[in-house]
Amino acid sequence: MSIALRRLMACPGLHRGAFGGVMGSQIRNVVLRSQPAAVKTAEDFFEKNERLKRPMSPHLTIYKPQITSMLSISHRITGIAVTGYVYAFSIGMMCLPASFPHYCAALATASPALLFSAKFLLAFPFAYHTCNGVRHLMWDLAKGLEISQVYKTGYTMLAATTLLTLALLFC
Amino acid sequence: MALALVIRCLPRSMNGSIRTSHMWSKGQLNGSIFKHYPAAGLLAKDTNAMVAVAPRREMSDGGDHVKLWTAERALSVGLLGIIPAAFIVPSPAMDYLLAVSLVMHCHWGIEASVVDYIRPAIFGPVIPKVAIASLYGLSIFALGGLIYFSYSDVGLVNAVKMFWKLDMRNILKLVCMVLPKLTLRVTHYQYS
Numbered sequence: 001m002s003i004a005l006r007r008l009m010a011c012p013g014l015h016r017g018a019f020g021g022v023m024g025s026q027i028r029n030v031v032l033r034s035q036p037a038a039v040k041t042a043e044d045f046f047e048k049n050e051r052l053k054r055p056m057s058p059h060l061t062i063y064k065p066q067i068t069s070m071l072s073i074s075h076r077i078t079g080i081a082v083t084g085y086v087y088a089f090s091i092g093m094m095c096l097p098a099s100f101p102h103y104c105a106a107l108a109t110a111s112p113a114l115l116f117s118a119k120f121l122l123a124f125p126f127a128y129h130t131c132n133g134v135r136h137l138m139w140d141l142a143k144g145l146e147i148s149q150v151y152k153t154g155y156t157m158l159a160a161t162t163l164l165t166l167a168l169l170f171c
Numbered sequence: 172m173a174l175a176l177v178i179r180c181l182p183r184s185m186n187g188s189i190r191t192s193h194m195w196s197k198g199q200l201n202g203s204i205f206k207h208y209p210a211a212g213l214l215a216k217d218t219n220a221m222v223a224v225a226p227r228r229e230m231s232d233g234g235d236h237v238k239l240w241t242a243e244r245a246l247s248v249g250l251l252g253i254i255p256a257a258f259i260v261p262s263p264a265m266d267y268l269l270a271v272s273l274v275m276h277c278h279w280g281i282e283a284s285v286v287d288y289i290r291p292a293i294f295g296p297v298i299p300k301v302a303i304a305s306l307y308g309l310s311i312f313a314l315g316g317l318i319y320f321s322y323s324d325v326g327l328v329n330a331v332k333m334f335w336k337l338d339m340r341n342i343l344k345l346v347c348m349v350l351p352k353l354t355l356r357v358t359h360y361q362y363s
């Protein structure tokens with residue numbers, strides 16, 4: 001191996017190429033040592049991004065908002081909202097000194113517009129999450145996963161949500 | 172190379188088929204080189220494993236993710252019946268059933284979200300665990316509160332019904348009050 005390399009160094013053509021002829025015909029000894037190759041420890045996706053100081057990639061903001069992704073994130077937002085209501089009600093009633101009918105009577109004096117808004121803010125997220133929940137359960141049975149069906153059920157779900165919200169508010 | 176491929180394939184198959192939440196919360200991932208992909212750890216021991224089996228092995232690894240996932244879906248289907256039933260045939264038993272199933276569903280849902288957003292890669296090893304532990308505390312407290320409310324107060328279903336009735340009366344009042352004014356104004360504009 002080292003012999004082969006020395007021969008290579010001795011080759012005049014190569015010399016002139018590498019050192020511009022300054023080194024002339026000097027022959028240098030080259031010693032090769034074998035070292036174990038630096039083995040890169042398995043670096044996973046997150047570690048690589050951390051090392052490169054890269055944000056989560058690809059980031060959500062690079063995508064154009066589409067009905068599919070918007071309906072999807074809305075399921076999570078409405079689920080969290082309704083959970084917020086339930087937990088706040090439960091913990092709130094534990095913290096309040098009087099029982100529910102007392103506060104309900106107090107609420108009766110609130111402005112109708114305010115009460116209607118409150119009712120809408122309760123009914124709409126619940127209706128949306130329930131209707132879209134059915135869609136999710138359908139997907140979980142591996143049904144309706146074609147993109148055209150995803151759109152179709154998406155619009156159907158929105159119609160159902162509207163009807164359920166109106167029914168809850170006015171029936 | 173094959174292993175690298177497997178590692179790359181994992182996040183998607185994990186997100187698509189199972190909840191990762193319970194692996195984090197059980198601390199199976201901590202202290203492992205493969206802290207983000209426990210299945211990759213399994214595969215490292217058995218490099219002959221095929222890519223396709225990775226998610227399965229993942230799910231069967233300590234803790235029954237298939238059963239948990241199925242239970243979550245079963246409960247979601249159950250809610251579709253329990254919520255209307257609790258309002259149609261109200262009783263203390265239905266109120267308790269509603270409270271338990273509602274809080275369980277909410278807890279699982281929030282837990283999945285916490286696992287998705289409060290990740291060790293961003294928040295370090297401690298905060299995600301604290302978040303999950305706090306969520307357990309919060310959910311238990313909320314469930315206790317609902318059960319106490321059913322026992323010592325009017326109960327969840329009755330409370331919603333009382334609030335809704337009150338609302339209706341006022342909305343009718345609003346309509347009665349506002350509608351004539353609106354019509355008056357419209358006619359006013361028309362004739363002026």
Ligand code: HEM
Binds near residue numbers: 078133134136247277
């Ligand atoms: C009958 C009514 C309901 C149905 C059919 C339903 C169905 C579902 C389903 C299938 C999921 C899982 C979505 C997924 O696979 O990512 C889910 C998530 C969730 N649900 Fe419900 N749900 C209902 C009512 C509720 C209620 C009343 C609450 C709150 C009080 C709630 C809170 C949540 C939360 C917080 C999530 C997590 C959101 C996420 O992971 O993106 N759900 N629901």
